[in-house]
Amino acid sequence: MAEHTVKAFDEDITRLRGLIAEMGGLAELAIQESLEALVSGDETLGAAVVARDKKLDELEMEVDAMAIRTLALRAPMADDLREIVAALKIGGVLERVGDYAKNIAKRVGRIEGRSRFEPLTLIPAMGELAADMVHDVLTAYAARDPLLAREVIERDDKVDAFYDSIFRNLVSYMVENPATISSAAQLLFIARNLERIGDHATNIAEVVHFAAVGTYPTDIER
């Protein structure tokens, strides 16, 4: 993209994009480590994920401040305007993604009988799908790639299907063995969090598409 006549404007946008990339990296890491902690029962790692979420909150505030400052001082137009509005929205969504990962990490110590709990093996696979969506949507953001953004949106159905399957699985566990209800309920919340992360990755993909080409990928079901 051609440079602005006013160079400081380019610097502002580069800085804003850098903040989003940093947030994305942290959100991705939070998802991965929360799942790792969940599978291994590593409560220390879980606590670390929870503690690190503050950083994501701080970055979101920094994105907000930077975006609002740029809107006020530079009065951006066209793709610049879309770029900054996109950063504002994506920052908020990534903060939410971080919250879901944190929520998963909080539940690490509340699962009993890990070894014989089959749904626990399904959750990492679902988590990987959701984490990949977040990873790829950030790649699409960095590359301003509307096609990759669309591709990410299409993948949300798989995450939803996983959720339905895990839901049924957990319900049957609870019916058959009421002693598992407490742990199964925890896993249900975790699966729900992952499903929401997939939805948020989809939202980001829509914003990335909008920032890149000025339209939303409306022909694709949300």
Add this chain to the structure above:
Amino acid sequence: MVTDPISPAEPKMRARDVSVFYGPKKAIDKVSIDIPTEFVTAFIGPSGCGKSTFLRTLNRMNDTIASARVEGVIELDGADIYTSGMDVVQLRARVGMVFQKPNPFPKSIYDNIAYGPKIHGLADGKAELDTIVEKSLRRAGLWEEVKDRLNDSGTALSGGQQQRLCIARAIAVDPEVILMDEPCSALDPIATAKIEELIDELRGRFAIVIVTHSMQQAARVSQRTAFFHLGNLVEYGETSQIFTNPHEERTKDYITGRYG
């Protein structure tokens, strides 16, 4: 440039393949555009792009420049304004103009407004003229500020008031189109806001075309924006679309400050 797809079926003014030459130099190259009454149309573009030149073809102001030559067709209500039978004085009453620098006559506020209606024979007697003066000043949002000193000189007003006086003067002859060439560039932000508010109030009653260097102003006051570059009409569309998602690369580069 293709015909604008978003204009109504019967635009107030219609330009087709309009080219303007200054001597051998082509300043405008085959511009086609429709000017509707229901919207404010903004012309934007870098200095020398031809936007003011094109604006001036709409009421034949270029006639006063000996070397200027206009090709193509410009219609007002379907009638070609460049036919030899066209009464240019009458045309300019129908298509009024407001300039960059406020240029009130060195006469009283009252006479500034009354002058046009008088020479065009629009008023029958003093009472009717008084009514036109008050109505025009009210429409221009200036009445309350000047009603007690209508005999003061127009040039004694502040810059912003002078510009509103000029707009009132343009309105007084009951025009159909008002052309504004950078009407706020000599004004401070408050006076600018008053003019912009006025433009918004006049919208729909007159077809308004405004040339502006301020993209923010174009975004604030217009519903249709035309981007000119090197004598070409590059893009014409809804203002919100032009400023959020321009279709042409040149438009985007210009409005985002990547031009040049």
